[in-house]
Amino acid sequence: PGRARRLLLSQLFQPLALPVGGQAGSEGRPGEPTCRSQRLMLQGGLIHPTSPGCYCYLPPTVRAMEKLIKVMDEEMQAVGGQKLNLPSLCSAELWRASGRWNQMGPELFRLVDRHNHGYCLGPTHEEVVTELVASQSGLSYKQLPLRLYQVTRKFRDEPKPRFGLLRSREFYMKDMYTFDASEEAARHTYEQVCDAYCSFFTRLGLPFVKVQAATGSIGGTTSHEFQLPADIGEDRLVLCPQGHFAANVETLNGEQTSCPTCGEKLTETKGIEVGHTFYLGTKYSSVANAVFSSAENKPQLAEMGCYGLGVTRILAASIEVLSTEDSIRWPSLIAPYQLCFIPPKRGSKEEEEGAALLERVYDDLAEALPHLAGDSVLDDRTQLTIGKRLKDANRLGYPYVVVAGKRVCEDPPVFEVWNQNTGEVLYLTKEGVIELLSKVQVP
Amino acid sequence: PGRARRLLLSQLFQPLALPVGGQAGSEGRPGEPTCRSQRLMLQGGLIHPTSPGCYCYLPPTVRAMEKLIKVMDEEMQAVGGQKLNLPSLCSAELWRASGRWNQMGPELFRLVDRHNHGYCLGPTHEEVVTELVASQSGLSYKQLPLRLYQVTRKFRDEPKPRFGLLRSREFYMKDMYTFDASEEAARHTYEQVCDAYCSFFTRLGLPFVKVQAATGSIGGTTSHEFQLPADIGEDRLVLCPQGHFAANVETLNGEQTSCPTCGEKLTETKGIEVGHTFYLGTKYSSVANAVFSSAENKPQLAEMGCYGLGVTRILAASIEVLSTEDSIRWPSLIAPYQLCFIPPKRGSKEEEEGAALLERVYDDLAEALPHLAGDSVLDDRTQLTIGKRLKDANRLGYPYVVVAGKRVCEDPPVFEVWNQNTGEVLYLTKEGVIELLSKVQVP
Numbered sequence: 014p015g016r017a018r019r020l021l022l023s024q025l026f027q028p029l030a031l032p033v034g035g036q037a038g039s040e041g042r043p044g045e046p047t048c049r050s051q052r053l054m055l056q057g058g059l060i061h062p063t064s065p066g067c068y069c070y071l072p073p074t075v076r077a078m079e080k081l082i083k084v085m086d087e088e089m090q091a092v093g094g095q096k097l098n099l100p101s102l103c104s105a106e107l108w109r110a111s112g113r114w115n116q117m118g119p120e121l122f123r124l125v126d127r128h129n130h131g132y133c134l135g136p137t138h139e140e141v142v143t144e145l146v147a148s149q150s151g152l153s154y155k156q157l158p159l160r161l162y163q164v165t166r167k168f169r170d171e172p173k174p175r176f177g178l179l180r181s182r183e184f185y186m187k188d189m190y191t192f193d194a195s196e197e198a199a200r201h202t203y204e205q206v207c208d209a210y211c212s213f214f215t216r217l218g219l220p221f222v223k224v225q226a227a228t229g230s231i232g233g234t235t236s237h238e239f240q241l242p243a244d245i246g247e248d249r250l251v252l253c254p255q256g257h258f259a260a261n262v263e264t265l266n267g268e269q270t271s272c273p274t275c276g277e278k279l280t281e282t283k284g285i286e287v288g289h290t291f292y293l294g295t296k297y298s299s300v301a302n303a304v305f306s307s308a309e310n311k312p313q314l315a316e317m318g319c320y321g322l323g324v325t326r327i328l329a330a331s332i333e334v335l336s337t338e339d340s341i342r343w344p345s346l347i348a349p350y351q352l353c354f355i356p357p358k359r360g361s362k363e364e365e366e367g368a369a370l371l372e373r374v375y376d377d378l379a380e381a382l383p384h385l386a387g388d389s390v391l392d393d394r395t396q397l398t399i400g401k402r403l404k405d406a407n408r409l410g411y412p413y414v415v416v417a418g419k420r421v422c423e424d425p426p427v428f429e430v431w432n433q434n435t436g437e438v439l440y441l442t443k444e445g446v447i448e449l450l451s452k453v454q455v456p
Numbered sequence: 457p458g459r460a461r462r463l464l465l466s467q468l469f470q471p472l473a474l475p476v477g478g479q480a481g482s483e484g485r486p487g488e489p490t491c492r493s494q495r496l497m498l499q500g501g502l503i504h505p506t507s508p509g510c511y512c513y514l515p516p517t518v519r520a521m522e523k524l525i526k527v528m529d530e531e532m533q534a535v536g537g538q539k540l541n542l543p544s545l546c547s548a549e550l551w552r553a554s555g556r557w558n559q560m561g562p563e564l565f566r567l568v569d570r571h572n573h574g575y576c577l578g579p580t581h582e583e584v585v586t587e588l589v590a591s592q593s594g595l596s597y598k599q600l601p602l603r604l605y606q607v608t609r610k611f612r613d614e615p616k617p618r619f620g621l622l623r624s625r626e627f628y629m630k631d632m633y634t635f636d637a638s639e640e641a642a643r644h645t646y647e648q649v650c651d652a653y654c655s656f657f658t659r660l661g662l663p664f665v666k667v668q669a670a671t672g673s674i675g676g677t678t679s680h681e682f683q684l685p686a687d688i689g690e691d692r693l694v695l696c697p698q699g700h701f702a703a704n705v706e707t708l709n710g711e712q713t714s715c716p717t718c719g720e721k722l723t724e725t726k727g728i729e730v731g732h733t734f735y736l737g738t739k740y741s742s743v744a745n746a747v748f749s750s751a752e753n754k755p756q757l758a759e760m761g762c763y764g765l766g767v768t769r770i771l772a773a774s775i776e777v778l779s780t781e782d783s784i785r786w787p788s789l790i791a792p793y794q795l796c797f798i799p800p801k802r803g804s805k806e807e808e809e810g811a812a813l814l815e816r817v818y819d820d821l822a823e824a825l826p827h828l829a830g831d832s833v834l835d836d837r838t839q840l841t842i843g844k845r846l847k848d849a850n851r852l853g854y855p856y857v858v859v860a861g862k863r864v865c866e867d868p869p870v871f872e873v874w875n876q877n878t879g880e881v882l883y884l885t886k887e888g889v890i891e892l893l894s895k896v897q898v899p
Contacts, residue, residue: 018536026538026602028592061588063543064573069588070541075606078541093461095469098513098521100506100626101544101609102565122545124567124577126625127613130507134567134577145504145512149471159469163518166544166609170570182569183543 019375022353022392026072027058029405048245050333051177053341057409066174066182070325073349077328078185080347082164083456085187085322088213092205094160094189099138099145101166105131107140111300116230122168134168137231139297139319142190146315147303154194154307157315158202162189164324176245178329179285185324192315194305196294199316203235203292206320210239210288213322217344219331222284224250224259228291231319235292239322240284241334248286251279285330286323293317341410345434351388351453352378353411355402357421359395367417368395370426374415374443381447384455407433413453415446462818465796465835469515470501472848491688493776494620496784500852509617509625513768516792520771521628523790525607526899527659528630528765531652537605537632542581542588544609548574550583554743559673565611577611580674582740582762585633589758590746597637597750600758601645605632607767619688621772622728628767635758637748639737642759646678646735649763653682653731656765660787662774665727667693667702671734674762678735682765683727684777691729694722728773729766736760784853788877794831794896795821796854798845800864802838810860811838813869817858817886824890827898850876856896858889 046052054060054074061069070078086096105123108114114121114133122134135141142161146152167186174182189206193199207223214221219241226238238261240250249262257274261284271278295314297303304312323330328347335342343349354375357367372391379386390411392402399416406414412434420427420440428446430439441449489495497503497517504512513521529539548566551557557564557576565577578584585604589595610629617625632649636642650666657664662684669681681704683693692705696715701722703712714721738757740746747755766773771790778785786792797818800810815834822829833854835845842859849857855877863870863883871889873882884892 024536024599026540026604028594061591063584063587064545064547064575067543067545069543069584072538072540072604075539075541093467095515096518097469097515098518100510100512102507102510102611102626104507119570122567122569124565126565127562127615132507141506141512144506148504151471156467161469161515168545172570183545 019372020350020387020390022390023394025390028061028071029058030056046177047175048177048179048333049336049338050179050329053332053336053339054177054329057341060177066171066180068178068181068183074328076349077343077347078324080456081324081327082187084213084216084346085164085324087456088209088216089160089162089187089189092160092209093158094162096163097161098163098165099135099141101134101168102132103135103138103141105133107144108133111140111297113140113230119172120170122170136167136169137186137319137321138163138188139190139231139293139317140301143297143301143303143317146192147298147301152305154305154313157192157194157305158198159192159315160189160202160206161191162187162320176329178325179245179333180247181325184326187322187324189320191318191320192298192303192305193318194307194313194316196316199292199294199318203290203318206318207237207290210290210320210322214239214287217327217331217346219287219344220334221287222250222252222259224252224261224284225264226261226289227263231291231293232296233291233293233318237290238284238286239288239290240286241330242282243285243330243334244283245333246283246285248284250282250284252282253277253279285326285333287327287330288320288322290320291318293319336410340408342434343410343412345412346454346456348410348412350390351385351412351455352390352450353406353409353414354389354391355399355406355414355416356391356393356395357417358398363417363419363421364395367421370421370443371415371417371428374428374446377443378447378450382451382453385450385453388455403431406431413450462815463793463830463833465833466837468833471504471514472501473499489620490618491620491622491776492779492781493622493772496775496779496782497620497772500784503620509614509623511621511624511626517771519792520786520790521767523899524767524770525630527656527789528607528767530899531656531659532603532605532630532632535603535648535652536601537603539606540604541606541608542578542584544577544611545575546578546581546584548576550587551576554583554740556583556673562615563613565613578608579610579612580629580762580764581606581631582633582674582736582760583744586740586744586746586760589635590741590744595748597748597756600635600637600748601641602635602758603632603645603649604634605630605763619772621768622688622776623690624768627769630765630767632763634761634763635741635746635748636761637750637756637759639759642735642737642761646733646761649761650680650733653733653763653765657682657730660770660774660789662730662787663777664730665693665695665702667695667704667727668707669704669732670706674734674736675739676734676736676761680733681727681729682731682733683729684773685725686728686773686777687726688776689726689728691727693725693727695725696720696722728769728776730770730773731763731765733763734761736762779853783851785877786853786855788855789897789899791853791855793833794828794855794898795833795893796849796852796857797832797834798842798849798857798859799834799836799838800860801841806860806862806864807838810864813864813886814858814860814871817871817889820886821890821893825894825896828893828896831898846874849874856893
């Protein structure tokens with residue numbers, strides 16, 4: 014087994030159109046980005062539009078998404094989540110039975126098969142999963158709670174797809190559905206899953222707020238949204254500065270200006286919804302007759318909850334809230350690539366020695382820290398100056414950049430290491446670089 | 457951080473209906489399995505039907521699928537594959553331009569959005585990926601070959617969905633698309649990807665044959681199928697016993713009974729198609745004008761290939777060809793769970809001491825071999841005899857079963873370890889169990 018293949022930037026399929034355009038307008042003429050994250054993702058070779066609200070996710074985005082899903086899997090499995098996978102084609106009958114076939118209106122993508130049977134493309138899966146649980150004839154209270162989740166593509170015929178992956182027509186969602194033996198148990202499940210969501214956003218280092226929310230077409234009696242405050246956000250939120258109260262304004266009756274608990278003046282902000290939780294009760298279980306046998310051996314309806322995290326939306330929303338006007342910043346944990354290596358310019362006096370020394374760092378690092386091997390990119394565009402490539406690296410937001418600069422010919426050789434999230438630059442020997450990067454986490 | 461949570465069989469969402477039904481017929485009355493793998497997957501709680509040709513994948517299937525995709529990722533990335541993700545909603549115009557909108561007929565699921573624009577649900581993505589590459593205006597010959605792949609859900613309105621995941625309407629596929637600078641380079645790519653496919657099936661331990669095949673609606677001039685010989689297979693194959701020649705009979709002009717190379721009598725078999733490779737030439741690149749600039753700085757059409765592996769079909773096909781009439785056998789590498797632990801029966805004289813000793817093995821193993829922690833199931837249905845649970849474990853096809861039997865009260869305690877793929881049973885101490893299982897691979 015030879016050395017791991019080096020990832021050369023020139024060979025990566027990440028079509029860069031880095032020159033920065035104007036400010037993005039929120040209405041958007043056709044083909045024009047409508048917000049910062051969309052513009053940065055288009056320029057950085059992260060997404061490519063195919064039709065309104067539909068995007069190709071390019072390789073760096075798939076890497077970030079797979080990392081994000083790993084973190085979600087950890088958090089969901091820590092609260093007993095079991096991962097399954099439900100079909101996109103959902104039968105019209107099932108949706109008619111729940112009443113949502115009509116209720117959802119034109120947002121639902123509908124089609125018929127060759128036998129003229131009707132289907133929708135699932136925007137969410139309450140009906141299907143409840144039917145699945147209802148089909149388990151022998152379900153006992155001893156097997157509850159059941160916490161089932163999936164990560165799949167969802168479809169919604171948005172009237173106005175815009176903001177790139179923030180409001181698209183095809184997107185990925187993590188959706189969990191829970192089944193409990195009593196309302197009390199279901200409320201406990203609700204708290205546990207909300208706590209898992211908090212832990213998830215905290216691990217990503219994203220500034221989030223949890224607010225009371227309306228239940229909309231999903232239904233149920235209790236609901237919360239997880240929101241990232243941002244001007245581009247489509248939701249209006251009010252927050253108590255002491256943290257006693259937080260709500261989406263759509264849940265309030267008229268203007269509310271002071272906290273119901275402490276009386277302090279509420280602050281207002283806009284937010285991007287990245288997660289949504291619902292306590293459903295028996296809305297769906299009563300339609301599908303999803304029952305379990307109780308301790309008294311009687312059939313009893315399961316108490317349900319459902320819980321969504323927007324996978325592709327979180328990617329875009331992270332970029333939206335963490336980036337500057339012209340530089341992408343990712344939550345470090347899920348950056349597509351953790352490291353960029355910049356060798357000397359072609360024709361410079363450090364060229365030969367510096368390139369060899371840097372490649373040595375690259376290879377030794379891949380050997381010493383194998384979990385970072387696929388996360389290291391070598392910017393081999395040596396026709397460009399170090400400065401130009403460093404600027405590109407800054408725009409693309411690698412958490413760390415290792416440069417073979419002027420001091421690479423010292424004895425021992427010294428490398429520049431940029432920590433892009435803190436703005437710090439360190440001058441380190443090869444051993445120092447490996448020591449520093451040994452702290453970098455990937456999921 | 458406490459001990460890893462133990463996976464209790466009674467808590468897993470794997471609805472078992474283990475009593476074995478009759479032989480599966482290939483026509484199938486509604487709701488009746490049409491082949492062995494479908495019957496075993498239904499009985500074993502691996503799949504659940506929602507509508508014709510659409511299935512819920514239950515948690516053990518998702519585990520197997522994720523393992524399978526990891527192995528595919530390794531093989532595809534070893535030949536320079538870069539993973540992206542293309543939309544399911546594909547615009548009608550794009551498919552009209554390639555001629556396939558009409559050619560595919562009723563197999564294509566079609567729908568319109570709220571603005572009455574037409575779409576199909578992608579059964580494959582030649583058009584979309586070629587358009588994507590064509591949109592890269594600055595593509596240089598130095599960036600070729602490009603080898604792009606994805607693992608996504610595909611849709612095909614089968615006239616006769618049957619055989620469970622072998623012929624379904626919604627399924628997962630790994631599809632790779634390659635772009636080269638010359639026919640020679642593209643032929644080299646074709647060989648490399650075919651070799652990666654051989655390596656993939658060899659690692660899984662699946663008996664496969666590579667046969668020349670027809671190109672069908674995809675097009676191109678050269679094509680091979682990877683087939684698993686099986687009576688249930690829908691393809692007829694002829695093979696030279698010396699390995700000089702192998703073909704799908706649909707490629708032959710009339711009956712061919714002897715090898716064109718060595719003259720030996722060809723044998724006939726049926727096969728399940730699990731992979732398909734196509735050399736496409738410029739069929740799609742010429743429609744989308746997917747060009748690169750050559751060394752002479754002239755625009756030149758890319759030479760293409762495309763390559764598919766049926767992800768969910770491989771799961772079912774593996775079970776079809778490896779299993780017995782009533783026991784599932786997985787390729788060990790991708791079995792949903794590697795290990796099943798069976799404690800003594802409730803009320804037996806070994807109950808208390810045996811259960812504690814077995815749980816100790818379970819926990820120590822999870823600590824010593826952390827990569828197996830999520831792969832170990834504890835069959836806590838202790839109201840059942842060991843024999844009954846051992847039979848269930850055999851039917852579900854865990855590669856290894858560890859039993860706290862009669863000899864668990866010896867000093868030192870001795871456990872029975874069943875290797876279900878070889879039929880071997882060993883009597884080992886705890887250290888022996890851990891030593892043996894340290895050789896078990898998971899992707």
